[in-house]
Amino acid sequence: MFDLNKIRNDFPILKEKIYGKNLVYLDNAATTHKPQVVIDAIVEAYTKFNSNIHRGNHFLSEICTQKYEQARQIVQKYINAVSSKEIIFTKGATESINLVANSFASFLNKDDEVIVSAMEHHANLVPWHILSNNKGIKLKIIPMNSNFELDLTQFENLFTAKTKLVSVVHISNTLGTINPIEKIIKTAHSKAVPVLIDAAQSIQHKKIDVQKLNCDFLAFSGHKIYAETGIGVLYGKQSMLEKMSPYQGGGDMIKDVSYNSTEYADLPFKFEAGTSNYVGAYSLGKAIEYVENIGIENIELYEKELFEYAFDKLSKIEGIDIYAASKENRISSLSFNVKGVHHLDIGTMLDKFGIAIRTGTHCTQPLVNSFGQTGTVRASFAFYNTFEEIDFFIESLKKVIEMFK
Amino acid sequence: MNTIEEIQNQIIEEFSMFDDWMNKYEYLIDLGKNLEPLKDGLKKDDFLIKGCQSRVWLVPKFENGRLFLSADSDAIITKGLASLIIRIFDDKTPEEIMNADVFFVEQIGLSQNLSPTRANGLASMIQSIKHYAEAFKTKN
Structure with a gap:
């Protein structure tokens, strides 16, 4: 059942006062707040079972390893991966994408092509730019139409014999556009090209089923789904991950080491060099359980209502430009500008009302520049936001x- | 002619007349609106301060051993801040600027909000002015 009062009580930070005013937190695309169960889990981990995992043969190490592996299984079930071997813990979506860019690079040669979209976060652009500088690969961009949606006809035309990977964002952090990844994946697979999905802005808003999607990789961050910072996930099909070389070398990812050579550990450990963020993983497991108790479908329905409510109210303001896709293809992040008022000025003053929003290019500079802006004001919603908060945001x-008039 | 220290003290006193943040901001916004805009020809990349969320142009001119400043921004609050910065550093010698201690930000009661973050460009403006002064001094 969706009980908003109970939900709000679960998030202690929502009671904080900002300049003596109630906090209205509409910066959820940047990071989400943590429910008490997640905060308690972090304290519990350090209070009850902290020990390094996978190598100690003592009691606490065994408990800690179990908790870490249970978290992996929770993630596996949540995204419906075939095996927990397909779940690699990383620092976040950024590291997950960098892992693929680095390890997949051995299959790429000069002039090979990677397709991304016009609405990628810098995290899904810069790693490919690095490969472009170091290996001479080429990037191709799926263009966006005037409706702030990807142009799929153009997408089909981008494929050549040199196309090696498609890497696209599921939901745009700036526009809230929900991209048709099912079609994108089908199209790419029909040309035998694997697909990486950046789910940093969708894992917390929509049900993700990697088997149904049939994506080859999927990346997300824990902190955007109510878990701690510094933990993230790379899902990869086992067959893909097995072909790939490790991303980093070090402890925990080995089977056998001599002075001159290393035999790598099996999946998923091959990709988890060094001491993992096991407390972060534990908190992610707890956060996912919390989300599942409320039901991701319930969350999505309510967040969609919040978005459309804010959209309708916002569109009635004179001089407003909203950058959003058609109604059925948008959720969570609402970007706009007001004619004659700089986005930074709006953000600075809204802050004084206790309202947290983000201004600027939101790490999607090429996208924002492509529709002729130097930045936008972005309000982004989570299921603990209320319609009253949106009213206050609009009035403020x-x-x-x-x-500024 | 007032010193850099004296002008900062004047600014602090002016802001102390407003007890409410909102009024302080309204004053800053007024300062921004009243700052004479730069001519379009001067809004060029050479004068653009990088790394700010708003675009800030800061134009130095040296005459008779003194630095004269004009500035503009596409954000009004940043422009208001630029007008304070110009008031403090305009028509000063490079030595005065290089040795200046900038303390007004903490004392106008907005430091929590106006802390020299990247976004509002305040720190970058002060840094650029000090660089201009240093460059001028080395050249002469």
């Missing part, structure tokens, strides 16, 4: 606009 925004 109107006051702010008045100040």
Whole structure:
């Protein structure tokens, strides 16, 4: 059952006062807050079973390893991966994508092509730029139409014999556009090209089933789904991961080491060099259980209502430009500008009302520049936000606009 | 002619007349609106301060051993801050600027909000002015 009062009580930070005012947190695309069960889990881990995993043969190490592996299974079930071997713990979505870029690189030669979209976060652009500088690979961009949606006809035309990977964002962190990844994956597979999905902005809003999607890789961050910072996931099909070389070398990822050579450990450990963020993983498991108790479908329904409510109210403000896809293809992140008022000025003053939003290019500079802006104001929602908060945001925004007239 | 220290003290006193943040911001916004815009020809990349969320142009001119400043920004609050910075550093010698201690930010009661972050460009403006002063001094 979706009980908003109970949910809000689960997130202690929502009771904080900002300049003496109630916090209205609409920066959820940047990071989400943590429910008490997640905060308690972090304390519990350090209070009850902290010990390094996978190598100690003592009691606490055994417990800690169990908790870490249980978290892996929770993630596996949540995204419906075939095996927990397909779940690699990383620092976050950024590291997950970098892992693929680095380890997949051995299959790439000069002039090979990777397809990304016009709405990628810098985390799904810069790793490929590095490969482009170091190996001479080429990037191809799926263009966006005037409706802030990807142009799939153009997408089909981008494939050549040199196309080796498609790497696209599921939900745009800037526009909230939900991209048709099912079609993108089908198209790419029909040309025998694997697909990486950046799910950093979708894992917390929509049900993700990697088997149904049939994606080859999927990346997300724990902190965007109510877990601790510094933990993330790379899902990879076992067959893909087995072909790939490790991303980093070190402890925990080996079977046998001599002075001159290393035999790598099996999946998933091959990709987890060094001491893993086991407390972060434990917190991610707890966060996912929390989300599952409420039901991701319930969360999505409510967040969609919040988005459309805010969209309708916002669109009635004079001089507003909203950058959003058609109604059925948008959720969670709402970007706009007000004619004649700089986005930074709006953000600075909304902050004084206790409202946290983000301004600027949101790590999608090429995207924002492509529709002729130097930045936008972005409000992004989570299921603990209320319609009253959106009313207050709209009223405050109107006051702010008045100040700059 | 007031010193850099004296002007900062004047600014602190002006801001102390407003007890409410909102009024302080309204004052800053007014300062921004009243700052004479740069001519378009001067809004060029040479004068653009990088790394700010708003675009800030800061134009130095040296005459008779003194630095004269004009500035503009596409964000009004940043422009208000630029107008304070110009008031403090305009028509000063490179030595005065290089040795200046900038303390008004903490004392106008907005430091929590106006802490020299990247976003509002305040720190970059001060840094650029000090660089201009240093470059001028080395050249002459």
